[in-house]
Structures are given as C-alpha cells and as structure tokens.
Amino acid sequence: MIRGIRGATTVEKNDETEIVQNTRQLVEEIVEQNNVKPEDIASVLISVTSDLNAGFPAKALRLIEGWTYVPVMCMKEIEVPGSLAKCIRVMMTVNTTINQQDITHVYQKNATVLRPDLSSQTEKN
Template identity: 65%
Template sequence: MIRGIRGATTVKENEESLIIKATDELLHEMIRQNNVKPETVAQVIMTVTQDLTAAFPAKALRTIDGWTFVPVMCMQEIPVPNSLEKCIRILMTVETNEKQEDIQHVYLGDAIKLRPDLFVK
C-alpha cells in the first residue's frame, strides 16, 4: 500500500543552517516514528513559505545515509494571507503495510498549530 507521511516545522530566521537543521530534525523524526527505510520511499516533496529562501531543505535529506537515490523536490507554498510563517512542510510517499490511521504525522515547532488534532504530548 502507498501512504503519505506528513511533517512540518518552523524556523526563527531565514538562515541556511537553521533551515537545514530543522529539516534534518523533522526528517529523522518522521523516519523514526514510521520506521521508514529509504528503499520504500517513492518520493519526498518539500515546500517552504515565501520567506524562506536561504537554502533548499532537500540538502538535509542528502546527508542521511542510504537516501542518495530517493527522489526529492523543493517547492514554494502558495502565499495564503495570515498563514504560518517560516514553515517547512514535507510529504513523504512510502510503501507500507500500516493502516492510514496508524501513520505518524510529525509537526514540530510552531507547525503544531497546523494540525493540533494530531499533536500528542
């Protein structure tokens, strides 16, 4: 079965090191919580809000062992008025036997505001 795993995080400033670090943390948490192996990943789509231009978040994925051949694309979010600022979003498409309701979507930083219904302390 093909499933989507969602994740999002935020950064305080438009700085390359912060974007890469936050993306790395989010990716590792998505991978850990869903026991994802790179060979089961069809693609990873990353988006950033218009205020993040200092780095491609995909750079973080390229530093993870075994993820060299996973297709990844970066795009810009649509600029909806009053939307969450400095936000990095990820959609990872994976092959898994997990039920839809068992997928662990990950929201870090201020991105918890996007899906408070999925946030568990």
C-alpha cells in the same frame, strides 16, 4: 500499500543552516516514528513559505546516510494571508503495511498549530 506521511516544522530565521538542520530533524523523526527505510520511499516533496529562500531544505536529505537515491523536490508554498510564517512542510510518499490511521504525522516547533489533532498524536509516541 502506498501512504503519505505529513510533517512540518518552523525556523526562527531565514538561514540555510537552520533550514537544513530543522528539515533533517523533521525527516528523521518521521522516519523513526513510522519505521521507514530509504528504499521504501517513493518520493519526498518539501514546500517552504515565501519568507524562506536562504537554502534548499532538500539538502538535509542528502546528509542522511542511505538517502542518495531518494527522489526529493522543493517548492514554494502558496501564500495565504495570515498563514504560518517560516514554515517547512514535508510530504513523504512511502510503501508500507501501516494502516492509514496508524501513520504518525509529525509537527514540530510552531508548526504544531497546523494540525493540533495530529500534533498531540506525535507527542504521545
């Protein structure tokens, strides 16, 4: 079965090191919470808000052992007035036997406001 796993995080400033570091932390938690292996990943899409351009968040995935062949793409998030600033969003498409309602979506830092219903789920795990 193919499932999508969502996640999001924020950074304090438009800094390549912080963008890569926070993206890596987010991806590693998604993987841990959902028992994902690199070979089970079809692709990873990463979007950033327009105020983040200091570096590619996809670089974080290349720092994780075993992720060499995982397809990843970065893109710009649509600009909606009043939306969360300095935000990095991840959509990981994986092959899994986990039921849809049992997928753990991960929201970190200020991004917990995006899906408070799912953020509380992450905190319980």
